[in-house]
Amino acid sequence: MNVPLLDLKAQYRQIRAEVMAALESVCEEQAFILGARVADLEKDLQRYLGAAHAVGVASGTDAILLSLMVCGVGPGDEVVTVPYTFFATAGSISRLGAKPVFVDIRPDTFNMDAAQVAERVTPRTKAIIPVHLFGQCADMELIVKVAASRGLAVVEDAAQAIGAKQHGRQAGTIGRLGCFSFFPSKNLGGFGDGGMVTTGDAALAERVRMLRVHGSREKYLHEMVGFNSRLDALQAAVLRVKLTYLDRWTEGRRRNATRYERMFQDAKLQDRVTLPTTDPGNYHVFNQFTIRVQKRDELRAYLKDKGIGTEVYYPIPLHSQTCYRELGYRTGSFPVSERAAREALSLPIYAELSDDQLAYVVDTIAAFYSRH
Incomplete structure (x- = not known):
């Protein structure tokens, strides 16, 4: 798939x-x-x-x-x-x-x-x-x-x-x-x-x-x-x-986020995968469904081999970029952002995804962790 x-x-x-x-x-x-x-x-x-x-x-x-x-x-x-x-x-x-x-950022949102x-x-x-x-x-x-x-x-x-x-x-x-x-x-x-x-x-x-x-x-x-x-x-x-279609597409993304949450829980991956958190009072539109995972880069390569697209937003925090060295920040200045850069992985979340596709993503992640 x-x-x-x-x-x-x-x-x-x-x-x-x-x-x-x-x-x-x-x-x-x-x-x-x-x-x-x-x-x-x-x-x-x-x-x-x-x-x-x-x-x-x-x-x-x-x-x-x-x-x-x-x-x-x-x-x-x-x-x-x-x-x-x-x-x-x-x-x-x-x-x-x-x-x-x-x-720095919050670790949950x-x-x-x-x-x-x-x-x-x-x-x-x-x-x-x-x-x-x-x-x-x-x-x-x-x-x-x-x-x-x-x-x-x-x-x-x-x-x-x-x-x-x-x-x-x-x-x-x-x-x-x-x-x-x-x-x-x-x-x-x-x-x-x-x-x-x-x-x-x-x-x-x-x-x-x-x-x-x-x-x-x-x-x-x-x-x-x-x-x-x-x-x-x-x-x-x-x-x-x-x-004119935006609200419909947004609800599709939110529906897929809910399905992901249920599927990850059913797969008992809570100790390996941290799911997105929505603050009370927020209506989340899920431009990205970004999880935190162990062995992120290895998992991403495995998913690619299995035909699943992912992205890392963002692999290098801005304070670590070459052009901002002059600001005087160093590794450890923003530990939450630096950890997110190591752990965050965005999964497919667009409205047109089928339940079978969502299940395939979660099952493939579960298969990876069963071997690691």
Whole structure:
């Protein structure tokens, strides 16, 4: 049996006619940059997320970069975030000449340990970026409380968490700004790169709109120095089709997570496999189903040989990356993140998986540990 980590072809087969019709309409219009298609997607996501404003941009990375820019982050500033995340989170900080200041993660959720945030804040701190990793929100109540007490902006990296909620509030609408990615592997993925910034602040939204077109509101009149971060109409057309299916696909992922939990328990693998934990009050959308395992790399190789796709998110924490040696961190600085980098393994979780495929994954993992 073959079980890929993600099967976008299975998803596409369900929606092919609608997607092709949407793409053909854009081609007939011959209007490809921003325009009505992007504006319609922005309105759709405002309604879906309950956000006052949504601004389409070229990628999730740009969403973070633009959000930090409108918060005034620049050279000499510090931004608190986690070392266990995709590089774009910290890279966007560095691109503005600011310094990423890392806080370790919790061992159960892989998200920022909010209890450690206050001690990392200094007079140079300008913002906090909690990452809603793998599809569930970080502890926003405490993070927002710390930020409010110090006058800091909270920029949510919700790239993996569209549709996730905390106490009923949507990821990306709790902080000052929210950042989303439409990379194809995301729960709402386009046919290429794309991103979105959400905010409840009209002035910030307008600044993002300006910055995404070289700091301009009127053609050839530049009030700020921005750059090119425009969302394409073709991507917006695809995403509008997919958005109508998002809740259905999310429930499929959540259903598969529940089935995994039952199957792992039935296989009596609790001493070898640590399953994902969902915080009380969180609605987890399972962009990834990430377990902790012993002999991770050996298990991954075994699963590959048996036709099962997996991925390691993330094998090297950011504080251990070559480009961040100058920050002065060393091995042991963030032990929880370092342990996660050794143990974490993401399994197939997409909505179209069958029960037989899920069972095959668990049975194959059980077979590995019966020999090890």
